[in-house]
Amino acid sequence: MIDIKKLNPDQQKAVEYTGAAQMIVAGAGSGKTKVLTYKVAYLLKHGYKPESILALTFTNKAANEMKEWIVELVGKKAEAIWMGTFHSIFARILRTEAKNIDYKSNFSIYDTEDSYSLVSNIMLNFNIEIEGLTVNSVRHRISFLKNHMIMPAEYRKKFVKGFRDEKIAEIYEEYQKRLIANNSMDFEDLLLKPIQLFNSNDKILHKYKSRFNYILVDEFQDTNKAQYELLKMLVSRTCKISVVGDDAQSIYSWRGANLGNMQDFKKDFKNHKLFKLEQNYRSTKTILAAADSVIKNNKNQVSKTLWTQNNDGEQLTLIRCADEKDEAFQLAKYIKKEISKKKLSYKDFAILYRTNAQSRAMEDIFYKEKIPYIIIGGVEFYKRKEVKDVIAYLRVIANQNDEESILRIMNFPQRGIGNTTVTRMIAFARKHDLTLFQTMNRVFEVIDIKERIQKNVKGFRVLLEKYIKLKDSLSVGELSLALIDELGLVRMFKSENTPESQSRLENINQLMAAISEYSKENKDAKLDQFLEEVSLVSDIDMKDDKKNAVTFLTVHSAKGLEFPIVFISGLEEEIFPLANRFSEDSTVEEERRLFYVAV
Template sequence: MVDLKQLNDEQRKAVEFVGTQQIVLAGAGSGKTKVTNYKVAFLIKKGLKPDSILALTYTNKAAGEIRAKVKELVGKKADSISIGTFQSIFANILRTEAKHINYRDNFSIYDVEDSLSLVSNVMEALGIEVDGLTSNTVRHRISYLKNHMINPVEYRKKIAKTKKDKLIADIFEEYQNRLVANNSMDFEELLLETIKLFSSKKQVLQKYKKKFKYIIVDEFQDTNKTQYKILKLLVSRSCKVTVVGDDSQGIFGWKGANLKNMHAFKKDFKNHKLFKLEQNFRSTKTILTAADSVIKNNKDQYVKTLYTQNNDGEQLTLIKCADEKDEAFQLAKYIKKEISKKKLSYKDFAILYRTNAQSRALEDIFRKEKVPHTLIGGLEFYRRKEVKDVIAYLRVIANTNDEESLLRIMNFPQRGIGNTTVTRMIAFARKHEITLFQTMSRVFEVIDIKERIQKNVKGFRLLLEKYIELKDKLSLGELSRALVDELGLIRMFKSEHTAEANQRIQNINRLLQIITEYSDANKGATLDEFLEEVSLTSGIDMYDEEKNAVTLLTLHSAKGMEFPIVFISGCEEEIFPLANKFSEDTSVEEERRLFYVGMTRAEQKVFISHARSRYRFGEVAYQSRSRFIDEIKPAALEEVNGGIGRKANRKTKKELFYEYFNSVDYDDFDQDNKVVHIGSRVMHEKFGLGKVVDVTGVGDQVKATVNFEGNNVRQLMLKFARLKILH
């Protein structure tokens, strides 16, 4: 039942409004999600057909929560509502309308890692090897350009000025060609193809304009240019639209989000009505006062005044620490103290930080201090090598054009198909304008491939063809289990008899369980649908909030979450706010909004910490505390000393390097920190501690020249060197 008595006056008015265009300006903790849930339910109660409602969210997790809550309010009618992220909703539309686009309906969706791999392969194929032009830099640039609707031709003609710019234009152009050839789209392409479809096929656009009578966009402040363009295309004269957001919480500019969309909406939809949700139900008065004193330093904001009927609460506590290890120790100490004092659980605590690298010291100390913790945004489950490998097999079975996935599994498990063979097959494919998969059936025509290897390639293709034929005859669970069993992956890892191999077995078994559960819950679901869900799943979507552990996560990942106690760590200049030299997309105002988001995640208490010194890029850096600390109203903040002033147990820089490298596993570095730079500190299991003095090559051919202790200079192939890297 839709009982609007559950809402306050501000919320109820926003829900009951049924005019044409609406902006809901929802301050932090003001019940934004609740309003969205009730809005959808209210529309259905008023007679709107559920399948004519489109609700667009920022994460899959948010979409799932909205659907579940609306189902509580209106029952099974909620199943017919289109609820999801921009990418998931429009990927589904693109598959339905595939005959109108330059892709088949079984296209693959590339995540960031897949895109990075494609960029690397393109750079290698084009022979581009320029100092300072890494595959990661190029991928980030391509993503930025696509989010701003700039194609390779426009970039080359209007923007590219320097030699590097022109090389990026070459890579960008070939990257786009390879996406089409691979029948694959990256996240940005999903939206660009939707715009092309709606702009060029008016009958298709009219079909969806007719279908959707009411559109709701959540987290509107984090939409980008392409998303707003799609919204404007879809909204017809008869369609009503509600956008919900908060300009004070716009934190994804580095992903292409455009805060100006909120102001553009006012101009583009002149008949809109503005509703403000200003009562905060989450935080104490003191937390709100502190947050407001910081965010008011930003200019050009919507005017809103948050208030709360909660109690005053405690002051924020600023912990001054000696270094990052002391900071982690102090945080563990205060967590234990708060648990004892307030009878809280570990799951009531979150530690937020600006960059993922800051979690390492926290994890190390928390293990030693026996503080249970869970990490969000580290090495996500679907990015683990063994999981990506199995997914790559499934992708090729679903889409044989997916060259990136095929390259990944060509010699996994090892079947005697080396890089030289693969290079010759790719050259043959390009010459004859066929796919790599098609080349495998003509491998006997490829010059200079030995007969033994030709048989291996043929055997591999027959294996894939077997499962391509089975994919429509078996359930997803049966198909994946049969495939993993025939590949012998579990047996292979068992034979290694290592803890790492056992973890890989657990991950594969977990993946098989996920596939089976998905298949059981979604009768008749196709392999394409499962792979789409996997590609669009983020770390936050798999977060288990019932697990009794301290949550470690970046401030960006914390958006939309709340905890009784929040720690904001690493509050030092050049870390938070992040220095422009490390990210050209950062601005002080966006960093301040991020700080505001961090503070307003807390219900009862906020701790802020900063360190006097911290290891950064292989050197000790002496830090000054963040300017945001000084913007907090003094009466709302108490300062305490952590480890500053202690002289005992000081170690040499060399001892600290060894301690750090010995505290982390190689696997973390292998999959999470692949890039080495001149000046990087590294650890080799045989040669010890060293400093990188030169880097050459691209892709799998990258070599690093390292000066190890005792002036022992070595040139190492990174693919095999198993270096631990300190960034």
């Protein structure tokens, strides 16, 4: 049951407005999630079909929680809403329209590490060694170009001005060719490919323009150019749009977020109406005053005045420390003291930092002091080596063209297939226009590979073919657990009996538990659906709110979360704000916004 009177007057107005275009500037802690939830419920109550509503969120966790709340308000019909992150929604569209972009619907999604590996292999193959031109710098450049919708041909035509640029163009061209050959896309492709598809196929564009009657976008200040372009393409005379954001919380320029989208929205949708949510429900007056004292120094921002009915609260505490070890010790001491009073639990505490490297000293001290902790934003679970190895097996079972995944697992667990063998097989594949998977079946034709190794390669392919045949008859859980058992990973890590192998064993056990849980909750899910979820999941999506442990996380990872007691560590020049963030006003302003988010 939807009772709009539970909202404050400004929230009510924002929910009830259903004009062509709406911008909601929602200050920190102003209840924007509640407003979005009620707005979708309000639309459903007033005749909008759930399948005609597209709601785009910043994280999968936010999407799932919001959908659950909407179901509570209006019932099961809300499950038909198109709700998720930009990447998950447009991956869904791309799988449906795969044949129109010369892909198969079972394409793999490459994460940052996969992308890095592909660039590295290309630079190795092309024998590119230029001072300052690292794999990481090239990968970042390609990501930047894609986020700005600049393809290799345009880059070569407009931006190549010297030898270094020429080499980047060569790598970029080959990178795109390899992705297509591997039936794979990187994160940027999940936004770029739909733009290309819509631009080249009016029929498909019309199909989705006519499907959606209302589009809602959360965290609009963190959208990039490609995401905003997609929104403009989908909005039509029969489709309305509401965007929700706060320019004071724009902290992702380093990964392509374009704060200018908020100003562009006002120009592109001249008939838009602006709503402001300024009442803060989360913070005390003291916290608001502290945050405002910093953010008010920024010049380029939307005018708004946050206020709260909450009490003054406690004063902020400044802890002076000699160094990072002393800081970690003092935080541990403070937490143990508060816990001893039996008023708080470990999970009530969070320690925020500017960079992941700052957590190391805290981890050491907290381990010695026997204080339980969890880390968000370190090495993400699905990027841990042994977990990623198993996922690579599953990706090859789903998509045999995925060369990067085959390369990753060809000798895991060890089966005597070395780098020289792999190099010769790749050369054979390129010469005969074969995939690496096809080449494994013709390994006996590859020159200078010993018979023993040929048999090992053949055995590897037989193993994969067994599970390829089983994938449609077994559930995701049954298939994955059978594979892990046949690979002997649990036995292998147990027998090694080292602290590192014990950690890896725990990760494999956690992976098996996660797959089993997914399989129970999604009984009809196909393997590629599970792999897509894994590819797009973040550490925030996996956060266990029930675990009683102190949370360590970067300020970027903390956005949107709240804790009873928060420590912001490393508040000194060159750490927070970072040393290289004083060169331009825009970067200094982003450091202020980051501190504002932390407070």
